[in-house]
Amino acid sequence: MSITPLIEYEDATEEVLSVYEDIMATRGSNWVNNFWKALATQPELLKRTWNGVKSVMADGALDSLTKEMIYVAVSATNNCNYCTNSHTTAARAKGMTDEMFAELMAVVGMANQTNSLANGFQVEVDEQFRNGGRN
Amino acid sequence: MSITPLIEYEDATEEVLSVYEDIMATRGSNWVNNFWKALATQPELLKRTWNGVKSVMADGALDSLTKEMIYVAVSATNNCNYCTNSHTTAARAKGMTDEMFAELMAVVGMANQTNSLANGFQVEVDEQFRNGGRN
Amino acid sequence: MSITPLIEYEDATEEVLSVYEDIMATRGSNWVNNFWKALATQPELLKRTWNGVKSVMADGALDSLTKEMIYVAVSATNNCNYCTNSHTTAARAKGMTDEMFAELMAVVGMANQTNSLANGFQVEVDEQFRNGGRN
Amino acid sequence: MSITPLIEYEDATEEVLSVYEDIMATRGSNWVNNFWKALATQPELLKRTWNGVKSVMADGALDSLTKEMIYVAVSATNNCNYCTNSHTTAARAKGMTDEMFAELMAVVGMANQTNSLANGFQVEVDEQFRNGGRN
Amino acid sequence: MSITPLIEYEDATEEVLSVYEDIMATRGSNWVNNFWKALATQPELLKRTWNGVKSVMADGALDSLTKEMIYVAVSATNNCNYCTNSHTTAARAKGMTDEMFAELMAVVGMANQTNSLANGFQVEVDEQFRNGGRN
Amino acid sequence: MSITPLIEYEDATEEVLSVYEDIMATRGSNWVNNFWKALATQPELLKRTWNGVKSVMADGALDSLTKEMIYVAVSATNNCNYCTNSHTTAARAKGMTDEMFAELMAVVGMANQTNSLANGFQVEVDEQFRNGGRN
Numbered sequence: 155m156s157i158t159p160l161i162e163y164e165d166a167t168e169e170v171l172s173v174y175e176d177i178m179a180t181r182g183s184n185w186v187n188n189f190w191k192a193l194a195t196q197p198e199l200l201k202r203t204w205n206g207v208k209s210v211m212a213d214g215a216l217d218s219l220t221k222e223m224i225y226v227a228v229s230a231t232n233n234c235n236y237c238t239n240s241h242t243t244a245a246r247a248k249g250m251t252d253e254m255f256a257e258l259m260a261v262v263g264m265a266n267q268t269n270s271l272a273n274g275f276q277v278e279v280d281e282q283f284r285n286g287g288r289n
Numbered sequence: 290m291s292i293t294p295l296i297e298y299e300d301a302t303e304e305v306l307s308v309y310e311d312i313m314a315t316r317g318s319n320w321v322n323n324f325w326k327a328l329a330t331q332p333e334l335l336k337r338t339w340n341g342v343k344s345v346m347a348d349g350a351l352d353s354l355t356k357e358m359i360y361v362a363v364s365a366t367n368n369c370n371y372c373t374n375s376h377t378t379a380a381r382a383k384g385m386t387d388e389m390f391a392e393l394m395a396v397v398g399m400a401n402q403t404n405s406l407a408n409g410f411q412v413e414v415d416e417q418f419r420n421g422g423r424n
Numbered sequence: 425m426s427i428t429p430l431i432e433y434e435d436a437t438e439e440v441l442s443v444y445e446d447i448m449a450t451r452g453s454n455w456v457n458n459f460w461k462a463l464a465t466q467p468e469l470l471k472r473t474w475n476g477v478k479s480v481m482a483d484g485a486l487d488s489l490t491k492e493m494i495y496v497a498v499s500a501t502n503n504c505n506y507c508t509n510s511h512t513t514a515a516r517a518k519g520m521t522d523e524m525f526a527e528l529m530a531v532v533g534m535a536n537q538t539n540s541l542a543n544g545f546q547v548e549v550d551e552q553f554r555n556g557g558r559n
Numbered sequence: 560m561s562i563t564p565l566i567e568y569e570d571a572t573e574e575v576l577s578v579y580e581d582i583m584a585t586r587g588s589n590w591v592n593n594f595w596k597a598l599a600t601q602p603e604l605l606k607r608t609w610n611g612v613k614s615v616m617a618d619g620a621l622d623s624l625t626k627e628m629i630y631v632a633v634s635a636t637n638n639c640n641y642c643t644n645s646h647t648t649a650a651r652a653k654g655m656t657d658e659m660f661a662e663l664m665a666v667v668g669m670a671n672q673t674n675s676l677a678n679g680f681q682v683e684v685d686e687q688f689r690n691g692g693r694n
Numbered sequence: 695m696s697i698t699p700l701i702e703y704e705d706a707t708e709e710v711l712s713v714y715e716d717i718m719a720t721r722g723s724n725w726v727n728n729f730w731k732a733l734a735t736q737p738e739l740l741k742r743t744w745n746g747v748k749s750v751m752a753d754g755a756l757d758s759l760t761k762e763m764i765y766v767a768v769s770a771t772n773n774c775n776y777c778t779n780s781h782t783t784a785a786r787a788k789g790m791t792d793e794m795f796a797e798l799m800a801v802v803g804m805a806n807q808t809n810s811l812a813n814g815f816q817v818e819v820d821e822q823f824r825n826g827g828r829n
Numbered sequence: 830m831s832i833t834p835l836i837e838y839e840d841a842t843e844e845v846l847s848v849y850e851d852i853m854a855t856r857g858s859n860w861v862n863n864f865w866k867a868l869a870t871q872p873e874l875l876k877r878t879w880n881g882v883k884s885v886m887a888d889g890a891l892d893s894l895t896k897e898m899i900y901v902a903v904s905a906t907n908n909c910n911y912c913t914n915s916h917t918t919a920a921r922a923k924g925m926t927d928e929m930f931a932e933l934m935a936v937v938g939m940a941n942q943t944n945s946l947a948n949g950f951q952v953e954v955d956e957q958f959r960n961g962g963r964n
Contacts, residue, residue, distance in 0.1 A: 155413035157782055157961035158792060187418065189403070192410040196796030202884065203403065203803070206877055210395045215388040220355055221396045224362045228400035228810075230544030231366050233638055233773055236407040237400065238546060239414050242562055243422030252563060253350040255421075256601030259544045260345045261356045263608070265363035265372065267537035268324070268338065270633075272371035274500030274529045275327040276508060276691065278290035279374050283322065285816065286390075286832035287378030292512055292691035293522060331526030337614065338533070341607055363540075365814030368503050368908050373816060377832055387833060391871030394814045398878070402807035405903075409770030409799045411778060411960065420546065421562035425683035427826035427917055428927060457688065459673070462680040466931030472746055473673065473938070479742065480665045485658040490625055491666045494632045498670035498945075501636050503908050506677035507670065509684050513692030523620040525691075530615045531626045535633035535642065538594070538608065542641035545597040548560035549644050553592065555951065556660075556697035557648030635949030638773050643951060647697055657698060661736030664949045668743070672942035675768075679905030679934045681825065681913060695953035727958065729943070732950040743943065750935045755928040760895055761936045767899045768940035771906050776947035777940065779954050783962030793890040795961075800885045801896045805903035805912065808864070808878065812911035815867040818830035819914050823862065826930075827918030 161194035170194045173204050180208055187240060219248040227262045296329035305329045308339050315343055322375060354383040362397045431464035440464045443474050450478055457510060489518040497532045566599035575599045578609050585613055592645060624653040632667045701734035710734045713744050720748055727780060759788040767802045836869035845869045848879050855883055862915060894923040902937045 161170060163186075173194075174186045193200040211221050222245035229237035242255070250258075296305060298321075308329075309321045328335040346356050357380035364372035377390065385393075431440060433456075443464075444456045463470040481491050492515035499507035512525070520528075566575060568591075578599075579591045598605040616626050627650035634642035647660070655663075701710060703726075713734075714726045733740040751761050762785035769777035782795065790798075836845060838861075848869075849861045868875040886896050897920035904912035917930070925933075 155411075155960065157409070157411045157779070157963060158795065159963070185417070187415045188412045189407055189410075192412045193406065195792055196800070198884070199796055199800050202881055203406070206399055206881065207403070209873070209877065210392075210399045214392050215386065216358075216392045216396075220358070221392070223351075223355070224359060224393065224396045225400045226544070227359045227362050228366050228397055229404055230540050231363050232401065232404045233539075233543040234404035234407055235543075235546065236412050236414055236418075237404050238544060239418040239421050239562070241400075243418045246422050251350065252600060255563070256604055257345075257349050257351045257356070258359065259541055260601070260604050261351075261359045262363055262544055263537040263541045264341055264345045265360045265376075266367065266540040267533040268342070269364055269367045269369035269372050269503075270500050270536040271328065271338070271529055271533045272324055272369055273503040273505075274292070274496070274508060274532055275324075276292045276505065277323045277327045277371050279371055280322045282320075283371075283374040283378045285830070286374050287381050288832060288834070290690070292509070292693060293525065294693070330522055331530070333614070334526055334530050337611055341611065344603070344607065361814070365810050368809075368813040370813075370816065373814060374832070387870055390833065391874055394811055395871070395874050397814055398807040398811045398874075401810040402803040404773075405770050405806040406799055406803045408773040408775075409766070409778060409802055411775065420560070423562060423564070425825070427679070427681045427828060427914070428930065429828070455687075457685045458682045459677055459680075462682045463676065465927055466935070468749070469931055469935050472749065473676070476669055476742055476746065477673070479738070480662075480669045484662050485656065486628075486662045486666075490628070491662070493621075493625070494629060494663065494666045495670045497629045497632050498636050498667055499674055501633050502671065502674045504674035504677055506682050506684055506688075507674050509688040509691050511670075513688045516692050521620065527615075527619050527621045527626070528629065531621075531629045532633055534611055534615045535630045535646075536637065538612070539634055539637045539639035539642050541598065541608070542594055542639055544562070545594075546562045547593045547597045547641050549641055550592045552590075553641075553644040553648045555695070556644050557651050558697060558699070631949070635945050638944075638948040640948075640951065643949060644697070657735055660698065661739055664946055665736070665739050667949055668942040668946045671945040672938040674908075675905050675941040676934055676938045678908040678910075679901070679913060679937055681910065697949070697951045725957075727955045728952045729947055729950075732952045733946065743946070746939055747943070750932075750939045754932050755926065756898075756932045756936075760898070761932070763891075763895070764899060764902045764933065764936045765940045767902050768906050768937055769944055771903050772941065772944045774944035774947055776952050776954055776958075777944050779958040779961050781940075783958045786962050791890065797885075797889050797891045797896070798899065801891075801899045802903055804881055804885045805900045805916075806907065808882070809904055809907045809909035809912050811868065811878070812864055812909055814832070815864075816830075816832045817863045817867045817911050819911055820862045822860070823911075823914040823918045826914050827921055 156188065156192045158192055158195040160188055160191035162191065166194065167197065169197045170200060173200055177204060189236065189240065219245060219250060222248055223250060223258050226258060230259070230262050231266060291323065291327045293327055293330040295323055295326035297326065301329065302332065304332045305335060308335055311343070312339060324371065324375065354380060354385060357383055358385060358393050361393060365394070365397050366401060426458065426462045428462055428465040430458055430461035432461065436464065437467065439467045440470060443470055447474060459506065459510065489515060489520060492518055493520060493528050496528060500529070500532050501536060561593065561597045563597055563600040565593055565596035567596065571599065572602065574602045575605060578605055582609060594641065594645065624650060624655060627653055628655060628663050631663060635664070635667050636671060696728065696732045698732055698735040700728055700731035702731065706734065707737065709737045710740060713740055716748070717744060729776065729780065759785060759790060762788055763790060763798050766798060770799070770802050771806060831863065831867045833867055833870040835863055835866035837866065841869065842872065844872045845875060848875055851883070852879060864911065864915065894920060894925060897923055898925060898933050901933060905934070905937050906941060
């Protein structure tokens with residue numbers, strides 16, 4: 155059920171297994187989702203992607219719940235069904251309520267609307283907004 | 290500098306002016322940015338869009354800074370220069386630091402990467418993630 | 425001012441010139457826009473693309489003004505500045521008024537909004553809408 | 560079958576029911592589609608979105624069939640399955656024939672092709688097309 | 695199972711049949727895939743699209759396997775399930791190994807990531823990269 | 830000229846400088862482009878992204894020129910001006926001719942066209958193409 159075989163635990167090499175174990179340990183869960191099993195056909199891609207996700211999604215200047223909601227926002231915009239479902243699940247596990255989800259979607263919808271309006275009207279960036287208001 | 294004329298204050302009808310005034314009052318600013326001046330060529334579109342943005346972006350279950358960062362995430366994904374610059378400016382005004390912006394971008398980049406990987410590998414949604422983990 | 429040289433009239437081969445002449449004749453104009461001059465670095469691509477555009481954009485079951493507006497809708501959605509500007513110009517030449525443009529943009533904005541909402545909420549297609557309501 | 564529960568008639572609040580009734584009255588139909596039932600988990604989002612769609616999609620400077628076809632064009636470009644199916648159904652109900660649909664798709668395909676070509680070649684906007692040919 | 699009826703061999707006109715036969719002859723196969731059967735509802739669209747694909751995808755300055763992989767890269771980016779599956783199948787038939795596919799996906803993922811980063815940071819094109827490094 | 834300051838060599842920390850030096854050594858060049866200088870505001874993001882790009886873009890089962898062309902294909906599709914220009918420059922430096930670029934663009938254009946057609950027609954994946962033809 156993917157373009158490459160899914161690598162199950164029992165078929166995983168040492169290298170792949172150690173990533174699987176890190177995924178489960180980091181999440182405090184006892185299973186690995188299909189995304190990683192698909193990437194595991196190329197261990198280098200699996201390791202690099204997981205290490206990136208683990209590092210990026212940890213609490214930092216932004217808390218991890220906010221990060222999950224940003225992930226959902228991008229995934230809904232790109233229409234990635236897999237990512238929308240998996241990161242919504244993750245956001246819920248971290249405390250996102252139905253009301254927060256609905257507000258998140260309201261912002262996503264509004265942003266997609268005004269993005270196309272600004273592009274369609276070819277509106278020039280105001281002096282005050284240049285470089286994201288940096289100067 | 291847009292596909293329609295920008296409607297300046299002195300050329301605005303009563304209807305348009307009252308939206309401009311609401312924009313400035315809501316933001317505590319003394320100017321209106323080009324986006325609204327472009328939409329003002331069709332007052333109905335201006336009013337509806339502004340009322341939507343005002344309502345959606347207010348503090349709620351999500352605070353308005355988080356909402357601005359979500360807006361930036363969508364705008365960067367869609368490559369809307371106008372929106373990326375204007376909402377980054379707004380997020381900064383509400384307290385987003387350089388470090389928070391960098392983390393925001395790191396999440397956006399990661400999400401765009403894994404979105405294309407999940408789609409490219411055609412990974413099937415895990416049972417546990419169906420309906421965003423709702424049941 | 426493009427990734428390939430723009431092929432001007434005086435540098436064009438017979439093959440390219442005959443396309444340029446067909447473009448001008450079809451449009452009743454006396455110049456060729458940059459898009460075609462960029463494609464002319466590969467005459468085969470130029471010919472095929474122009475023949476496609478010419479055939480697709482002619483009056484048919486849909487009139488050519490409606491077609492130009494659909495072109496603008498897609499271009500604003502994809503954020504193609506070149507195409508948004510050129511096809512808006514074409515639509516205006518065929519009779520699109522400022523009011524029609526504003527309504528066009530209102531639909532484009534609404535569609536981009538609800539597209540992301542339907543994807544974000546992962547709404548299942550109603551039985552009645554399957555196959556575009558064909559049965 | 561969506562990330563939030565679908566709110567059925569019998570579970571709807573007064574506020575939600577009055578939107579459902581307006582949807583059915585406006586369309587002359589006796590059912591409400593899943594999209595609105597999903598949004599109904601947040602009545603404010605439901606009301607604002609429906610009022611926007613109702614206002615934008617009504618006959619105006621553009622007739623409502625043209626608007627539905629523009630909606631389909633955007634939805635196909637964004638690959639929103641729900642919206643492509645629902646708005647194709649709506650367009651058919653308003654008179655879109657198979658031939659019109661095929662021409663619509665031909666324009667959508669052509670626009671997506673030339674959008675990527677103009678972006679890929681980085682073609683500069685001709686003087687004559689600046690601001691959508693406004694001056 | 696598509697928005698228009700699929701035109702099967704036995705229901706095809708002469709015009710459509712001759713395209714079907716060219717598809718099968720070009721590919722050395724004995725069947726026609728659903729995409730073409732859907733387009734066949736408008737023979738002109740079928741013919742033009744097939745002739746374009748046939749011409750573009752043939753060996754040239756780039757070999758046809760490279761072209762198939764580029765097709766997959768675009769399709770994964772746009773999240774076109776149909777195209778991702780069909781062109782991955784085609785690439786495999788032309789010699790793409792699992793390892794090549796994994797590297798292809800790694801590049802696609804990286805490009806989507808850095809695309810959103812460059813847009814999000816609003817990075818200005820370096821002098822040395824203007825016009826794709828042409829001068 | 831970006832949303833964050835560009836970190837120049839003289840302002841770089843040891844950590845950032847060592848990445849800059851690796852970039853130049855890997856490429857055999859004596860300068861660092863703006864993209865990396867923008868990311869350098871967050872050294873962790875800089876390092877992770879560069880290490881990813883370096884690893885992914887090296888010769889492997891696919892040669893590095895093919896990888897650069899795939900990068901350009903994705904960038905043109907997403908309309909990332911920075912990436913389109915920088916990776917076209919890189920592809921040229923590795924041997925991409927004007928003819929190869931034109932063929933690359935022809936494939937990109939065709940893929941974007943048929944992606945929107947397959948999505949618009951909602952064509953079901955043929956049995957033979959399921960899972961990218963894996964079984």
